[in-house]
Amino acid sequence: MAEIATPVAPSVVPAPSWREGELILQNACPTGDLEKRWTRHKDNLRLVAPHNKRKLEIIVVGAGLAGASAAATLGELGYRVKVFVYHNSPRRAHSIAAQGGINAAKNYRNDGDSIWRLFYDTIKGGDFRARESNVYRLAEVSVKIIDHCVAQGIPFAREYGGYLDTRSFGGAQLMRTFYARGQTGQQLLLGAYAALQRQVELGNVQVFYNHELLDVVVEEGKAKGVIVRNLITGQISRVAAHAVVLATGGYGNAYYLSTNAKMSNATAIWRAHRRGAYFGNPSFVQIHPTCIPQSGDYQSKLTLMSESLRNDGRVWVPRKKGDTRPPHETPDSERWYYLEEWYPAFGNLVPRDIASRAAKRVCDMGYGVGPTGRAVYLDFSDAIRRFGREVIYQRYGNLFEMYEEITGESPWETPMRIYPAVHYTMGGLWVDYNLMTNIEGLYAIGEANFSDHGANRLGASALMQGLADGYFILPYTIGHYLATQLTQKLSTDTAAFADAEKETRQRIGNLLNTKGTRTVDEFHRELGKILWDQCGLARNAEGLRTAMSQIRELRERYWKEVKVVGTNEGFNQTLEKALRVADFLELGELMIIDAYHREESCGCHLREEYQTEEGEALRNDKDYAYVAAWQWQGEKEPPVLHKEPLTFEFVKPTVRSYK
Amino acid sequence: MRFTLRVWRQKDAKSPGQFETYEVDGVPADASFLEMLDILNEKLIKEGKEPVAFDHDCREGICGSCGLFINGRAHGPLPNITTCRLYMRHFKDGDTITIEPFRARPFPVIKDLVVDRSALDRIIQKGGYISVNTGSAPDANSIPIAKAAADRAFDYATCIGCGACVAACKNASAMLFTSAKVAHLALLPQGQPERRERVKRMVAQMDAEGFGHCSNTGACAVECPAKIPLSAIARLQRDFIWANLTPDPYAR
Amino acid sequence: MAQAASPAVGWLHTSVGRKVVMAATGIFLMTFLVVHLSGNLLLLRGDRGAAFNAYAEFMSTNPFIRVLEVLLFLGFLIHIYQGLYFILKEKQARPQRYTLNAAHANTSLFSRTMRISAVVVLVFLIVHMRHFFVEHRILGTSLTMYESCKIAFENPLYSAFYLFSFLLLGFHLVHGFYSSFQTLGVILNARVERLIRTVGIAFTVFITVGFSAIPIYFLAAKYF
Structure with missing residues (x-):
């Protein structure tokens, strides 16, 4: 046990404590060739016949990218699906705010991309704290996501020839990010939302608006349903189902100020945790490097500026501490492009954690800019000179306008000031390869689970993971469990x-x-x-x-x-x-x-x-090298730590270098 | 900054509502309109009074939750903006600000400034999609789409579903909302098979919900935070006329 | 949703279909204005009404024109009926009005005053019909059409009313012209919008100035 003798008075400050539990050795991961694992796994999953699917009820909580895509796909398969959202429409989930793009190993650029490379970048980006099997599967299905989304009519950016355009993103040396201007999340969510509405129209899915999950009901280790509160009437109801899927997003709002929507919360996953579901890596929280700095106490949230800005923007601070000159008066020789200097190979496109920490470091050293000294410049003047206003407008027009609206300063004239802010939680409910928590019949998908991003998520991977889980993974794996539940009678009594x-x-x-x-x-x-x-x-x-x-x-x-x-x-x-x-x-x-x-x-x-x-x-x-899966013991009891060892058969954990 | 707020208070859909007047002081100029309401609500809670209910979520102008009718305009005095991206520096110190909910028969008030906009979802249910099941798509690059077509489709697809178009329209028409989706899908090759039926069904649902007709005043496009252009409506009109006037080539 | 008995015309009962009817009748009425004005401009020829009277004679006796006249009358009726229907619908769609509505900030004066201008034009139409159509075609009179016009326009009160009505007709046309083409799905981009708006203004000016010239001509002739 890692108890350290504390230098401060121990009676006043109790050290965080926990009990060591058992190793987790069952995670349903297949073995053998990495490339064939998912295919073989699918072939071995139990199936539910079409006439039986109609008898099985599934609850999906949340209708963001993961929830909406899962509910729609489950509806298409013929299951009876109930969706609960606390919003007044399933189109309002915070996936809608994702700006930059979605990764896929399409290699349309002919720049040497492959499933392997996306897998490798993701696992390395996550600092070798994710499962190889899961991440490889994610890279594998990424390809189908783009196909499906295009078929849904999502207006991705295109080149003049009519083919899909891509751009580069942090943590990758390839251009594999598909995007729809600065509103990729919106477009993808509206695609999933539309698919969901189609199922509503067909009668396969019921969506309950303004309903918030307040508890998960577990009986003999199996999920049996949920307790929901109707936010308009206050009515509290019991809802039973054969399986429960939590797609309720991350818990970044624990920090009060984050880039999350105001209503984003942890209640669903936390209630599941209290009912026995393990919580994986709760401290893995992504702090996004490019957000608009806080300007006052009244502030209710922080606004993200898409990471894609780092494609063309250069991050710098004045070389002289406390330099209060307006940025355009600082000559190039007196600007410290610290990312380019510290990480020449990736430059401004280092992964988010590294960029965030670097910003903190230069600000801690006293080089920060702006009224609070907690900001760095993100400068587009070089890019505007090189490509012209028109091109930059095409790429980032809406982001520039947004920045100007919020701060009253125009990025066309003066560099943006940015600072890191809480953005995404890699941690979440522990799930096995089938996306099922340790409670049978309780699934967690999208940001709500801990699975694929390890200790750091790469840009444009959240959309990929949410949709992979919802469209292409859960609809297969959930049948494996449901096939065993055909004779279960539902009762809330x-x-x-x-x-x-x-x-x-x-x-x-x-x-x-x-x-x-x-x-x-x-x-x-x-x-x-x-x-x-x-x-x-x-x-x-x-x-x-x-x-x-x-x-x-x-x-x-x-x-x-x-x-x-x-x-x-x-x-x-x-x-x-x-x-x-x-x-x-x-x-x-x-x-x-x-x-x-x-x-x-x-x-x-x-x-x-x-x-x-x-x-x-x-x-x-x-x-x-393990996943920390925590088990709840009670409000006063220390939690139990179960370790799921991470073994790396195909990649060698190296020191992550972006230099 | 200091403001006098006249706020519409209404207990629920069935109760009648009325204006209440509140004073709010010490509002920073850089606070957003919703943050100003947060400040008011904190004060009300401290006084043991019910805070003002208002819809909000992402607070960055994309979720479409916030929807207030401020000083006689949907989302306040600036054009093409959501309330969460409206900053108090656009008001004068000491101003009196009147805040009402979006009003339309299909948008019943839930409480105070919160309205039910699910009618918009029901319009989408009638065809605001391309009917494709997961797993059946061909390779994404198998159908080239002219960049201009994709760009125009995107312009229409950015609708955030806030309902400001309905709120601003003198007829409470949902034409800009409905047409944005119709226009988006009509511009893409994937949208063609259902094009005829889509426009008919969505228009029928729009009418069934009780939205008014469009009289082309253009108020919707002035207030639309997503800057959906009026050409969306022209495209819907064109499709609707075409779908009804030309014979269905596949009719039996 | 109003589905009429016949599927072929059922779509005309939808809100969008009704707009199309409004636009189509509007365009039809606008073409009538052009015909009417070109005839009326004969009053200004200074031939003491010879040409104008011949034109009036032709218009009231030609069988083709008589059929068109019925269509015109129907056009007016349908246009007015749809307008009234929309007023009713508007009230239904927003039973509770806004306390404060700054419509001036997002709409044009012309679109906001469509109702008022419509009422004024309608009143004008009734007076106008009484004066000329009823007088000449139903009751019968010994005056020529030119003489009727001269008497009417030399009356400053009537002329003032006439000018006011055409000013308001102009208001109606600025929005109506644009709106008709928007409704027919013509205005697909900013370029076409500019074109339609420009042509619409030109058309409005032509109609308003053209018609207004007539009373001014008669008044000027009388008093100067």
Whole structure:
């Protein structure tokens, strides 16, 4: 056990603690040739006959890229699907905001791309903390995603000859990213949404709007259904199904300020975790390098500027500390293009974790710009000179406009100021190769699971993974389980349902009856600050210990001092928020424990104690080449750590170098 | 900055609503309109009052959730913008701001400023897609599409479904919304097989939902955050006339 | 959704179909304006109405024109009926009005005043019909058409009303012209839009100035 003697008074600051559990040796991964694994696995999966599919009910929670594509495809197959979304339309999930693009190993550019290379880039980008089988499968199906999306009528960018255009993206030396201007996520989501609406029209799928999942019902290790709250009427209902799919996205909003949508939350996966589902690598949080810096306390969210900007933008700070000249007056010789200097091979296109940390490093060194000194320049003047305004407008017009709207400054005249912000969570519910959690019949897809990105996700891979899971993986693998459930009668009249409903009502009652004085947002901001300071771009044991006790204390205060007005009966956005923040407070603790226990640096996870002299992550493959899958033990109990060893048969974990 | 807000408060769909007046102070000029409402709500909660319910989510202008009628205009005084991307620096210190929900028969009020826009989804259900099952697609490059066609299709496909077009239209017409999808799919080769039926079915649903007719005032395009051009409507009109006037070549 | 008995015309009962009807009748009425104006301009020839009277005689006796006259009348009726229907629909589509509506910020004066201009033009039409059509064709009179015109236009009140009506007709046409072509799906890009708008303005100016010239001519002749 990795307990370190603490230099600070241990009685005041309890160290994050956990119990060691069993190794996870069953992950349903096939063996043998990497290229044939998925094909062979599919061939070995049980099938459900068409007439039986009609008898099987599946609940899908969330309708982002993963949820909508899964629900639509399951509907096409003939299953009876119920989709629950807390939005007022399935088209509003936050996948819609993804800007840059989607990777696929099409090799349309003839630049030497292949499934292998996409696989390798992804696993290396994730700093060798993902499963080979999963990542290879992801690269394999990436090809079909593009085909399908084009057939759906998604207006990808094209060249004059009428063929698909691609561009390069961080972490890759190839141009394999397909895009639809700066709104790729929107276009892909609307494609999946449209496919879903088609199934609604055909009667295969029912979509319940304004319904939020508040608990997962588990009986004898199997998922039996969910408890949902109708956000408009406040009605709490039990819904039974043969399988439950969680596609509820990531938990970046634990940090309060992130690029996530305001309603994005961890409640679904956290409730599943509390019901026994393992949580994989909770501290693996991607901090995106190119966001608009924070400008005040009132701020409700941070806005991402697509990573694609780094294709043509050059990142720099003045060579002189505290240089307050307007950027265009700084001559080229006095600009420090630190990414190009430190990482000549990839330059401005290093992976996100590296770019983010580099920005933090130069700002910590005192070179930061802007009023807060926590920003670096992203400069397009060279690109505008080289390609002309027209070309740059074609590529980034909408992003430039967005930046100007928000900041009041025009990137045509002055460089953008950017700073890293919480963006994506690689961690999530632990799933096996079939995307099933350790609870049978409970699946997690898209950002909600931990699977494919290891310790760092490459740009344009989230869309790929969400759609791979939803269109091409889950629809096969779920049948393998459902084939065993044909004789199961659905009932919500069981003790497990009754308990879950009772607990949910209690939780709501407790929040409404607290009658404290502080708003939910005040607590959320505090939590966010603790996590950002101690479990953000860089972490260390001491800071994590402090954070642990701070979060504990904050959580206790929350249940005493929070003020939630209104009632359960009816539309109550404060109550919704209060329930979500309550779960973030528990999840925050697990994130801290996970970050604390992993005594190495890898990908997004930089432990300051473990870095090279140059400030690069120092991985420890001997002790930490595993997935940390955490099991809930109770609010006061330390969690149990199950390790799933990662074996690399086809790639050799190397020091990730982008120099 | 300091503002006087006249806000529409309505308990639920069945109750009548009325305006309430609130003062909000200390609003930074760089706060977005929604952040200004956050500040108001924090204050209301502290006072033990019900905060103002309003739709919001991504706060970067793409999810289409936010939809307020501010000082007589959908998404406020600037053209082609969502409320979340409207900043308080565009108002004058001391201004009185009137905030109403989007109003249309197919958009019943859920609470305060929140309205039900599911009618738009039901229009899409009637054909706002290409009927292709997962797994049946040919290689993505097997059908070249002229860049100009793809670019125009994209212009129409960027609709965020916020309903500002309906809110701004004097007839509460959903033509810009419906036509954006019709135009997007009509421009692509993949959209051809269902083109005739799509436009007919989507128009029928638009009418069934109770949206008004289009009278080409163009208010929708002025307020549309996605800048969907009015040519979308012309394209729908053209398709609709064609689909109804020319004989179906495959009729029995 | 209104599905009429016959599938062939059922589509004309959809909101989009009704727009098409509105546009088609509108364009038809605009062509009528051109014909009417070109005839009326004969009043300005200074031949004491010889040409104009011959034209009036032709128009009221030619069988082809008589058929067109019925069509014209139907055109007006349908155009007005659709307009009334749309007013009803508009109220239904938004039962609760906005308290504050800054429509001036996103629409043109011309499109906002379509109703008002329509009412004015309708009132004008009734007066006009009473004055000329009913007088000459139903009641019968010993005056020639030219004389009727002269009497009418030399009355400053009537002329003022006439000028006002044509100003409002101009308002109606600025939006109506553009709107008709938009409804017929002609305006697919910015270039065509500019063209249609330009032609629309030119057409409006031609009609409004053309018709307005007549009372001004008679008044000027009388008083100067």
